[in-house]
Amino acid sequence: MLLGAALGYAGIAHLTFARTEFYAQVPPWLPLDADFVVLASGVMEIALGAALIVLHRWRVPLGWITAAFFVLVFPGNISQFLTHTDAFGLDSDRDRAVRLLFQPVLVVWALWSTGAWAAWRRSKEDSHARA
Template identity: 70%
Template sequence: MNRLSLPRHLARTLLGLALIGAGVSHLTTLRQDFQAQVPGWVPLDKDVVVLASGVVEIGLGAALLALPRQRVTVGWVVAAFFVAVLPGNISQYLTRTDAFGLNTDQARLTRLFFQPLLVLWALWSTGAWPKTGAKRP
């Protein structure tokens, strides 16, 4: 298996810790804010969606930290997760719902542009994309 460069390893570790922190906040202090992002068309209780996504985030963050041999696969799964939650961010913008201190249309719109960066972060930091980023041991 090819090893990651130090910057990619650090970025993967930081992303893992951030996902764990976000997941814990889903289950505790920011639960209501996350509920505000669940689109109305989702046929599940908003609290169930928030709790489940929090557990998934904790699991993904832990996988980034604890499964270095599967890091490429985990990177693709994390990227897919970031794509999967994008409708919540779009819904928050379209419904003009205040949460996370995003209380203007401009702030909510600006946040949408960060989601693709999270996808790229997951792929780059795990060596999932581009494949040329890993170095040989």
Template identity: 60%
Template sequence: MKEKDIQTAARIALGAGLIFAGISHLTFARKEFKAQVPDVIPLKKDDTVLYSGFVEIAMGGALVLTPKKHRQKVGKLAATFFTAVFPGNISQWLNKKDAFGLDTDNKRFMRLFFQPVLVYWALKSTEKNKLV
């Protein structure tokens, strides 16, 4: 498989994952996502979950559908989003809130290491391919 094909598959997979996550924010996982909203956010937790769900759906769609010349910008935007929501993961760990099967301090702590992977994934799957 060529590097370009791997990059395309990674970008589409990330976009599809964001769309799925966004839909889950709006439907079956709203309660779980509320556990990740830090208390310092000045909005109602449910509103925060709904707004972030809409953003994730839009961002996922943009990752999948944006023309090639704008993909790198979308990737940077997605990476920024993943960075912006990271405090929610920290809050879940510090406040010992169970959600998504993260029911121990160790599981919640290990989850923190996945966020940089998402940032990297967003950037690498949308960077301009030097070979093409």
């Protein structure tokens, strides 16, 4: 529920009050309009957040999808670091580097909080037991 709420909040921020800040995370090499990327990722975050809150029986696949989303947006965080772009109060390379360390935490949070990791481990154990 908390992850869903956090994603919903981030998505709303993409579409409203922090929209221009998110441009810092759109890699310059990406052949898409920066505004489109910010809006699309915001819509995706809102959809994922709502799904995590409402669609309980789909938690495990939603956990994998959310983890994949966090992996897919990671190049934007790397780009912000490499281009030395200030945004969200990250005004030094050290601050931007520390932020990079938190992306794997988001991936783990998505897999752990939805039970996706536990379901994967159970399926591995079941397949070993049958072998």
